[in-house]
Amino acid sequence: MDPEVFRNEYWERRPLRIPRNDPRHFAELLTLSDVDALLSRSGPDFSNIRVVSEGQETPVSALGGTDRLEMLYERYRSGSTIVLNALERRWDPLTRLTTRLSAEVGARFQVNAYLTPGGRARGFDPHYDNHDVIILQAHGTKSWRLYGMPDALPLRSQRYGAARPVPEAEEEFDLEPGSVLYLPRGTVHAATSTDTASLHLTLGVHPVLFPALLGEAVQDLAEEDEALRRGLPIGFASDEGRRREAERMIEGLLEAVRTRLTPRELTDRAVRRAVSIAPPVLRGHLTDLERMPGLDGDTPVRLRPDLRWRVSxxxxxxxxxxxxxxxxxxxxxxxxxxxVLESGHDPFTAASITGDLDRPGRLLLVHTLVREGLLTVG
Structure with a gap:
């Protein structure tokens, strides 16, 4: 799938399924054995793990008992889905994946893993998510049903209530190992396992949305401008004359906001926000700090891989x-x-930096950028 085709024809528009049948395809990200290890290391509180069965969700920490790992497996053996939340924070391959995706897309990515036992087990009832999702089928096969998009691109406040009638399924298919499924937010879906266990990764995509961007910008303007902090005229809710006064007041405030919040300013703000939501890339920083006293003009350094930065x-x-x-x-x-910034991922030394700084000045610059975490040694 060409990235431009995806962006222009699928992103926030319609689902995309890329079928494969290759169990090795996502082996470098997460395997069944990896999940086994993660579960064994998640105690004693298991705060990032949930169990789900037939739409009912329970944190493992709420199961009670003294051996929560055994209770977790008992639920799994009885048909419950195990959900491991926010794995991008504690599993290096997924940290690297989400860091690179965040840099490419300009959005925050979160990864949950869903392990469902065989036997046509179902975790969640038909529902939609309030963010786009990319599903990577890592082990086994899962049967999916898609029910359309009754609410196009819903906000976080627009939930798919359990009382809503489920529409007729528009698509039914099996997702085999190595397959990818993209669902725009608002796509109603449900899935069940087949005869064997199923493990899939769900990458939740959280982009910069215009309502939040505009709201934050107006809030910042209000902190600077007293006029934007005033209340509406006393009595406007019950007096027609006061209501017209409120309309004139709002018209003036909207014009002031429109004049000061230009498309360029809002776009720059969006860029700053996209850069800020990228997680810090600081693996090896402790070692760098220890090596700083020995850095000289010939010590190789380089930009941290997958680092998001902005210069002005x-x-x-x-x-x-x-x-x-x-x-x-x-x-x-x-x-x-x-x-430094144009060096890419190629190593360089303080002595090789071009410009008007003398050698001690270039070394001081390198020391500063290593200390702050922009550069890493080696």
Whole structure:
């Protein structure tokens, strides 16, 4: 699937299924043996694990008893689905995957794993998610039903209530190992296992949405402008004259917001937000900090892989935004900073940096960027 075709024809529009039957395809991400190890290490509270059966969901921490791992497996043996939440935070292959996807898409990614026993077991009732999902079938086969999109692109506040009637299924298919399924948010779906256990990964996609972007921007303007913090006229709810006064007041405020929140400003704000939601990439940072006293002009360093960054120039500073912070450097080092950022993943040394800084200045720059976590040693 060409990425441009996906973006233009499927993203936020309609489901996409890419069928494969290759159990090796996602083996580097998560296997059944990996899940076994994760479950064994999740005690004693099992706070990131749930069990689900026929639409009923229970955190493992609420099961009671003294041996929760055994109770978890008892539920699984009885037909419950085991859900491992937020694996991108504690499983390196999925951390790397979501970091790269976040950088490419400009959205936050979360990964849950769903392990369902064989025997036509069902976890959730038909429902939709309030975020797009990408499903990777890692082990076994799962049968899916898609029921259309009754609410196109629902917000988090627009839930699919249990009392709503389930529409007729529009698609039914089996997802085999190595297959991919993309569902735009709002796609009603349900799935059951087949004769054997099924393990799939669900990548939840949380993009920058316009309502949140606009709301935050207006809130920031209100903190700067007293007029945007005023209440509506006293009595506007019951007096027609006061209501017309409220309309004029709102018209003026909307014009002020429209003038100050330009498309460029909102887009820049969205870029900052997209960069900020990327998780920090700091593997090996402790070792880097220990090695800093020995760094010299010939020590190889490089940009951290998969790092999201944004650079801008002010009258006095070069501002580097990454890891949800901004590092300000003197503007006269702009050429040297540009060299560092344009190095890609290729190693370089302080001595090889081009620009007007002398050798001690270039070494100080490298020390600063290693200390802040933009660069790593080696």
């Amino acid at each position: 120039l002010t009258h006095e500073h070069v501002e580097l935004a990454f890891h949800n912070k901004t590092v300000r450097l003197p503007r006269h080092v702009a050429d040297e900073v540009r060299f």
